[in-house]
């Protein structure tokens with residue numbers, strides 16, 4: 001097996017897959033590797049839903065009906081990570097406590113736990129020659145996705161990982177220069193020149209691949225307007241906000 005640091009640094013998201021199906025046994029092994037990640041107080045505040053039926057994939061794809069979720073249809077398995085305070089409710093009840101999960105901290109705890117496990121799952125799959133992409137765009141349809149997956153109170157969808165056999169592997173995407181985001185002892189605020197320079201790096205990287213917009217203009221698309229409401233609505237419906 002290649003050195004783990006080499007595997008981590010060779011990561012690039014895969015969005016196009018062959019028709020080959022990953023054996024369920026391997027999927028289980030990748031998820032077991034993911035579950036080995038550290039988590040808040042060992043509460044393990046997340047769940048994982050393995051989607052491989054065409055019906056469920058189709059329902060997820062149809063909820064968005066956009067090119068951005070196409071990988072859901074072509075992947076072998078779509079592994080959805082769910083922030084999960086439902087078991088915590090049972091534990092609090094069991095101990096006669098008053099369950100009060102609503103608020104930012106529960107969401108941070110469960111999201112971080114899930115993210116750490118998910119990254120391990122993807123790395124395990126990559127180490128075994130498979131590829132994938134995380135898909136957080138699910139959350140634009142949090143309410144619909146919750147329905148499709150039958151999510152109960154105190155749970156919410158975070159993202160999925162589309163996993164499969166890569167049909168196309170993109171070159172490793174350059175990150176921001178180390179010095180612009182890793183500091184010694186104290187935070188160092190950066191100026192616009194960093195953004196401008198990285199826009200260049202990103203357009204050089206994209207080359208002939210059509211992205212249609214610069215890196216920083218994609219940030220405007222995300223944060224130059226009020227946030228999508230679906231996650232907030234869903235978190236309220238699930239009694240977490």
Ligand SMILES: Cc1cc2nc3c(=O)[nH]c(=O)nc-3n(C[C@H](O)[C@H](O)[C@H](O)COP(=O)(O)O)c2cc1C
Pocket residue numbers: 011012013014015068133134135136137138159172173
């Ligand atoms: C939590 C999370 C959610 C993501 N959601 C999406 C998504 O919905 N659609 C997509 O095409 N890529 C998604 N990505 C992939 C990122 O766009 C990708 O990781 C980033 O551009 C860096 O590229 P690389 O993974 O190839 O290095 C997501 C990544 C993460 C970590």
